Structures are given as C-alpha cells and as structure tokens.
C-alpha cells in the first residue's frame with residue numbers, strides 16, 4: 001500500500017484581535033499587519049466550511065481563535081461550534097486551538113465534541129523570551145500538560161526560521177518530544193513587513209533536516225505535519241518533505257496567509273503516488 005497522507009484544515013473563527021506581542025504573529029494588534037480582522041464567525045458558516053473541508057478529504061479540522069487563551073465566552077463559543085459541526089459532519093477529528101487553557105476549560109471542550117487541542121511551543125524556551133514579552137513559554141508547556149491530563153489528544157509543534165539558532169531548534173524538538181504529542185505541526189516562518197521579525201533564517205535543506213529529526217524523536221506512529229510556510233520552502237518539491245518523514249499537511253488557507261487550492265494539493269499527492277488517509281488511525 002502506498003504511503004498515506006493525513007489532511008488537516010484550519011478555520012480561523014476569531015481573527016486578528018490579540019493584545020499579546022508575539023513578534024511573529026500578524027494577529028497581534030500591536031503590529032498593524034494588513035490582515036482580515038473579525039469577531040466570532042457565524043456558527044452556520046463554520047459548519048458549512050467544515051463540510052467543505054471534509055469534502056476535500058480533511059480528517060482534522062482546527063477551530064482557531066486569536067488571543068492569549070481561553071475565557072468563559074470563548075469556551076462557550078468553541079463548544080457550541082464543535083457541537084454543531086459534530087451533529088452534521090461525521091468522521092471529522094475536531095481540534096481546538098485557543099491558546100492557554102486550564103483543565104476545566106479543556107474538559108468542557110472535550111465534553112462538547114473536541115477531540116484534540118493544539119497548542120504550539122513555538123520555539124525554544126530561551127528564544128521565546130526574546131520574541132514574546134507578554135507571556136512565558138512555561139505557560140505554553142503547562143497548557144500542553146493540561147491537555148494530556150484531560151485526555152484530549154495533544155497537537156503541539158512550532159515555527160522555524162524566526163531568527164533562532166541551531167541549538168534553539170534542537171531544544172524545541174526535544175521539548176515537543178517530551179510531551180509525546182499525537183500530532184506535531186512544523187511551521188516555517190512567513191515574513192511580513194509589519195512584523196518585527198523581518199526575514200526568515202531557514203532554507204530548504206534545513207527544513208528537511210528538521211523534519212527528519214522530528215520524525216526520529218517522535219517515533220513512527222505520530223502525525224508529523226508540514227503546515228505554514230510549505231509553499232515558500234517546498235513549492236513543487238513536496239516529495240522532499242514526505243521522504244524526510246512528514247505524513248500530514250494542511251490543506252486550504254492558513255490563519256492569515258493563503259495556502260494552495262485543496263484540489264491542486266490532492267492532485268499533487270496523487271502524482272507523487274500517495275493516498276489521502278481516510279482514518280486517523282496511524283497503526
């Protein structure tokens with residue numbers, strides 16, 4: 001059987017309204033990046049978009065909100081959106097990505113249909129202090145631990161190419177592996193003129209090395225996903241990321257940047273001889 005590739009889609013259900021100062025993030029209101037900003041999307045629209053993602057072959061569907069973390073209003077909204085999607089779309093793994101979260105909040109989401117929680121460590125603990133001053137890396141790690149203790153599947157990864165050193169990359173991968181996440185998104189920094197981090201310090205061969213190291217550290221059963229920045233680094237050479245160990249990718253748009261057309265991605269996979277996975281079971 002040919003290698004199976006798992007597809008995941010993202011829905012930014014609350015965009016661009018965050019007061020934190022993460023230097024890599026266009027959703028921080030501090031940097032005035034030219035992105036679409038909106039409050040909660042209509043739940044009927046979210047359900048419709050989930051149906052479209054499912055029709056394109058997505059197995060994972062990620063509900064993302066801008067902001068540092070969950071509060072009562074967000075928990076309630078994500079739970080209602082999750083409930084509405086689960087009622088109408090079958091066999092879709094729902095992932096919430098809503099920042100820092102405590103165990104009670106995560107338990108509530110789980111009870112309302114969320115299967116997995118995404119919280120990225122982003123970079124090493126050392127470098128995080130240089131690129132974010134409004135909250136600590138340790139809070140991020142703690143949220144990941146909360147996810148695990150709640151029994152939700154953990155999705156945790158990071159962003160490479162934000163000016164970090166080789167040692168930071170090693171430290172990030174080691175920290176991610178210490179959490180044994182079920183899935184790990186690897187993002188490659190997409191520069192934006194409005195952001196304090198102006199350039200990306202990563203090239204194709206370095207990205208391949210990161211994927212190889214991640215696969216080795218995380219084991220064969222985990223989902224290793226190439227997410228943001230794929231088009232910038234792997235354009236027309238996606239086979240390299242799969243050969244390096246990736247077995248999942250994001251289809252459609254990212255949070256604030258445009259991705260490939262989902263049909264083109266599926267065609268690309270077929271041309272390379274890969275199958276689109278139809279179940280999340282990686283055994």
Ligand code: SF4
Pocket residue numbers: 018019020021022025026027028065066067068099
């Ligand atoms: S907390 Fe999240 S949404 Fe807010 S600026 Fe940082 S990365 Fe962006």
